[in-house]
Amino acid sequence: MTTTLLRIATAGSVDDGKSTLVGRLLHDAKAILADSLDDLARTSAERGFGGEAGALDLALVTDGLRAEREQGITIDVAYRYFSTAHRSFILADCPGHVQYTRNTVTGASTADAAIVLVDARHGVQEQTRRHLGVLALLRVPQLVLAVNKMDLVGWDEQRFTEIENQVLDLAEELGVQAATVVPVSALHGDNVVDPSAASPWYAGPTLLGLLEELEPARESGTARLDVQYVIRPQGALAPGLDAEEYRDYRGYAGTLADGSLSVGDTVGVLSNGYPAASRVQAIGTPTGPVHTAHPGEAIVLELADQVDIARGDTVVSGPPPQAVREFDAELCVLAQATLAAGQRVLLKHGTKVAAAKIAQITNVLNVADYTRTPADTLGLNDLGRVSVRSSAALSVDPYRDSRAGGSFLLIDPATGRTLAAGIIEADHAAA
Structure with a gap:
């Protein structure tokens, strides 16, 4: 029986029902405490959710911040911990808006798998492409595409197959090795924890069943x-x-x-x-x-x-590692700041902190269509290719081989705030 820990990130376009899906997953897996359920029922009643007595607005399970509830959106990354008889999970619910790309990067950076929602009515949207692009860039090992709101298209098998082909083609284009597509209705709980009679044509696992069977990332080697x-x-x-x-x-x-x-x-x-x-x-x-x-x-x-x-x-x-002082990397700006070539920063790699500077900014990535544009600066939420020069020798690895050896942070030396997170590319120059 599998008892390992699986780290999951969730992503999806605005109003695809991501928070409802996460809430449904936690609710049906009996991972919500009784007092939290009472508060959820009270808040749902105050909102007149669904027009039914006792109906629960499951989106509130993760949208816990007052500002988020007022706006009806997910802003921050909400972490939830739950277990089943087969496995323990850490779930990072990431926001769907493009201006929170940095939050998606944060939530997905340690994930073994990611759930990406697609609205059955709309299919693959620009934000779907953005999220898949970011998840592929971060090399999340396994993707689960949940086609939500299938009840609103009458559980049309042909519509599901059309979306399934779209997302699998896109995943292949991005080089994703493992992707699975599941039809669900988060609002009604179909195929989330229990199989649904509404989709007799679907013989695959439920969402939770699939998550219980996925193998966590096993980094091996050095x-x-x-x-x-x-x-x-x-x-x-x-x-x-x-x-x-x-x-x-x-x-x-x-x-x-x-x-x-x-x-x-x-x-x-x-x-x-x-x-x-x-x-x-x-x-x-x-x-x-x-x-x-x-x-x-x-x-x-x-x-x-x-x-x-x-x-x-x-x-x-094995043998002593290679000493590197300059390397190429993909950088995501996390702070309200503008980064430019020549800027001096602190570099945190592993447990080492060293003085460094951004030697060069090459381009910025358009995560909507995966094209790159030449750039001299990077701003909040930008993803761009840079060269970084460190004052101290570092033992770095390509991110594709080691998340620990291939990731780093850039810090403002004056204030101590984190400016950006980076992943080191395969080809880096040794000093």
Whole structure:
């Protein structure tokens, strides 16, 4: 039985019923607490939702901010946590408006899968193309296309097939490896958690059934530990410990990304910009020592050799990593700011923060039709191709190979606010 965690992002055009679908999914999966249900029923009654006593406006489950309720839209990324007998989920409900592209990027950046809604009456819209473009750019491994409001087209199989072909062709154009299309009615709950008798022609899984079966992203290959903290002996020597071992102890703490590490493995280190090599002598976890550590686990590494390692340095399985000071990247501007070539910033990559500058801005991406336009600056919500130059050597990977090694943030050195998030492209130049 699958008990793994799956991270999901949702996206869709305005009024496609995305918030209602998420609310329906949580409601029918019995993931809403009783007091929250009481508040939902009270607010729905105040609004006269549906004209029926006891009817629930399930869109309110995620549209929790007062400003969002007043406008009837989703603005921020709303996170919800729920479980079924088969799996645990973290769901990021992203806004549908184009001016909140940055929020979609934030919600999708860690997703194992994404649900994109399409209104059965309208089919693929410009905003559908935008969301699919962003999700493909972020390399979300699996897409689920939910054709919603099928009840409003009489559960027409031909209409569903037409939309299914549209979205699958678009997914193929964008290079999406795995895409599945499901016909649903979020308002009435058809094919969301339980199969619907209204679509006898559909023999596929329900939306929840599909999510329970999807495999989460399994990044393999080079294990990576961005050192967060160096642990040194503190206080008096405890009875029974060897004084010399206690004095020489060094533990390197962080979260393991991508691959696995075992005791005895050869590792490479990028320490203060210089490569070094060693061997894993021991691995500690919050519950005690282990022989093998897996991606996502918080660990403390002990190495067989004395290596000058500090916070921000990187330990990888295999030979020492390549040191890079300049690289090309796709940048999404997250702040109300204008970024220009030559601008000085702080670059946060893993646990390392270094002075850097935007060396060049090449173009901006039009996510509606996937064309690119030459540009000298980037503004809020823009996605553009840039070159970044760092004052410190970094161990970077292409984003397609490693989300941890291929992503970074740009920070305003004067205010400390986050300006942009970036993903590193396949071809980068080493210093």
